[in-house]
Amino acid sequence: MKIFFIFIMFLFNSTCFSWGEKLKKLDGYWFECEFTSKTEPPKDKCNMLDDDGFKFKDTYLIHVKNISSKERNCKKKKVGQCFKAAEKSILIKYGRKDKIAFQNSSLIISFLGCDQYYKLEKKNNYVQAIPNKKRCFWAGKKNFFIKKYTGKINKR
Numbered sequence: 001m002k003i004f005f006i007f008i009m010f011l012f013n014s015t016c017f018s019w020g021e022k023l024k025k026l027d028g029y030w031f032e033c034e035f036t037s038k039t040e041p042p043k044d045k046c047n048m049l050d051d052d053g054f055k056f057k058d059t060y061l062i063h064v065k066n067i068s069s070k071e072r073n074c075k076k077k078k079v080g081q082c083f084k085a086a087e088k089s090i091l092i093k094y095g096r097k098d099k100i101a102f103q104n105s106s107l108i109i110s111f112l113g114c115d116q117y118y119k120l121e122k123k124n125n126y127v128q129a130i131p132n133k134k135r136c137f138w139a140g141k142k143n144f145f146i147k148k149y150t151g152k153i154n155k156r
Contacts, residue, residue: 051080
């Protein structure tokens with residue numbers, strides 16, 4: 001009976017962690033999942049990534065763009081505006097740098113004098129960033145579905 005109880009507890013904990021684990025930090029290069037809507041998760045398990053992404057480093061979020069893609073199977077058939085998550089390497093350019101913080105499983109982005117909170121939830125194939133109801137004037141209702149890129153990054 002004791003082994004059965006331990007097995008049930010292990011199964012319960014494994015299920016909880018795989019479906020709704022809270023994140024306290026993001027490191028590295030993350031890109032938005034290509035086939036999502038404002039609040040709906042990706043239809044392809046995030047196998048295709050948008051060309052716009054983010055580099056998380058310490059207390060900063062740096063906007064990045066993949067400039068090497070020739071992919072044709074993007075939203076609205078716009079060539080090069082997405083790439084396969086399994087791509088071995090990409091060439092990026094850097095954009096704007098914003099101040100961030102992590103607190104209570106939330107990402108806080110500070111921009112134009114306003115702190116926007118996004119609750120982070122780990123899913124099986126991506127992380128979902130959900131804006132809180134009190135939003136900064138520059139933030140919309142959009143959820144961000146992002147995935148860490150694990151291939152080689154080349155910088156321009």
